[in-house]
Amino acid sequence: MTISVPQNIFSNIPTELPEELFExxxxxxxxxxERIISKGQHTPKHEWYDQPQDEWVLLLKGQAELEFSExxxxxxxxxxxxxxxxxxxxxxxxxxxxxxxxxxLAIHIFPNERL
Amino acid sequence: MTISVPQNIFSNIPTELPEELFExxxxxxxxxxERIISKGQHTPKHEWYDQPQDEWVLLLKGQAELEFSExxxxxxxxxxxxxxxxxxxxxxxxxxxxxxxxxxLAIHIFPNERL
Numbered sequence: 001m002t003i004s005v006p007q008n009i010f011s012n013i014p015t016e017l018p019e020e021l022f023e024x025x026x027x028x029x030x031x032x033x034e035r036i037i038s039k040g041q042h043t044p045k046h047e048w049y050d051q052p053q054d055e056w057v058l059l060l061k062g063q064a065e066l067e068f069s070e071x072x073x074x075x076x077x078x079x080x081x082x083x084x085x086x087x088x089x090x091x092x093x094x095x096x097x098x099x100x101x102x103x104x105l106a107i108h109i110f111p112n113e114r115l
Numbered sequence: 116m117t118i119s120v121p122q123n124i125f126s127n128i129p130t131e132l133p134e135e136l137f138e139x140x141x142x143x144x145x146x147x148x149e150r151i152i153s154k155g156q157h158t159p160k161h162e163w164y165d166q167p168q169d170e171w172v173l174l175l176k177g178q179a180e181l182e183f184s185e186x187x188x189x190x191x192x193x194x195x196x197x198x199x200x201x202x203x204x205x206x207x208x209x210x211x212x213x214x215x216x217x218x219x220l221a222i223h224i225f226p227n228e229r230l
């Protein structure tokens with residue numbers, strides 16, 4: 001079996017990021033590994049992600065604020081911070097800095113096979 | 116549901132690392148997310164990992180050389196490099212620097228539920 005050449009998670013970052021950039025790095029069975037790049041974007045006010053899947057996120061670079069609805073709280077994330085966002089826990093990205101990229105690694109763990 | 120407080124993947128690093136340190140950060144279904152810290156360790160010569168699970172690895176900090184047996188090759192990994200090591204692809208850690216920590220994130224994707 002041929003081994004794939006390593007790729008770098010900090011490369012191929014567009015200079016302009018009018019929207020958040022979501023890229024699937026690996027997909028297998030019920031798992032999706034994703035890179036997310038933010039630059040000043042945030043989820044619109046009063047809009048919430050309400051996902052069927054668990055999401056394990058690691059902030060690789062930059063900073064962010066994650067907001068949760070119940071109980072209402074805001075988590076400030078710095079480089080290296082990680083946490084699990086369980087399925088159907090309503091959350092939104094409240095803030096990312098607009099002067100540099102924020103890079104996230106997200107592991108989506110779906111309840112069922114999706115391939 | 117209570118959201119867990121974020122933890123930091125670059126914290127709680129022991130000052131002494133006589134052996135590689137493996138820590139499970141998250142385990143769910145057939146998935147295990149692991150932090151591995153190396154400091155000069157390598158897999159003994161002529162010993163190979165031959166795993167039943169796929170392993171997606173991301174080098175978060177430091178450097179490493181991964182060796183594969185068939186075809187014989189060595190991959191130098193730098194910060195941010197990631198690759199998939201498919202199940203039963205024989206590999207070993209050929210080198211990590213001994214003067215600073217190398218921190219890996221590994222996602223093990225087992226063929227079957229293991230909880």
